[in-house]
Amino acid sequence: MEWTGEALLIGVRRHGETSVIADAMVAGRGRYMGLIRGGRSSKLSATLQPGNTVQLTWRARLEDHLGTFTVELLQGRAAGLIADRKRLYLAQTIFEHLHLLPERDPHDRLLGMALQLIDHDPDGAALARFELSLLDELGFGLDLTNCAATGVTEDLTHVSPKSGRAVSRAAAEPYKDRLLPLPSFLAARGNASPDDIRKAFRLTGHFLDMHLWSARQISPPPTREPLIEMLSRE
Structure with a gap:
């Protein structure tokens, strides 16, 4: 063959x-x-x-x-990646994520996103979206389209750490300390502040750990945390 x-x-x-x-x-x-x-x-x-x-x-x-x-x-x-620590950490984090995929199962969307990320300046918002897409393609996608409690599609501010479903501001109010913040740029296109980037990686990291890292008894990519620190300072 x-x-x-x-x-x-x-x-x-x-x-x-x-x-x-x-x-x-x-x-x-x-x-x-x-x-x-x-x-x-x-x-x-x-x-x-x-x-x-x-x-x-x-x-x-x-x-x-x-x-x-x-x-x-x-x-x-x-050679270009090795010369730029931030790009190198970005690439290494992405490659570790791609190693989570099953063999011989096409994932061209993730491949396209990975190439886009490593061919441009490091972008925290784009990497967070990549992690969301990774979860989705492995069958653990989050539902950020409407509120789990009320069904509304606007003013979604939090995510249930158990179900991965979005929660609106009003419905989240009594339970905010138990929910994960949802940066607005993940629910709808928009600019991301450094604080948004940190919240986004806290969100994706929670579900990556729950469904993949802890479930498979493996460690997160060692470059991920230092990379997040670099990206969230910008």
């Missing part, structure tokens, strides 16, 4: 003396892993860096096998 496609490298790990296993988000195919023979060579080391866009050809005898990759560099980003 064989296919060729464009992919974003999100991880590379050593395998044996000379090879690596590459982890990539492939357009139209989702997250794929494959063995690259000779991947630790000086010839390939610059190409096989997370953040680069490559053309991959995957080959395997059977569809459910790991398979092998051959790789050609299309767009090198790694």
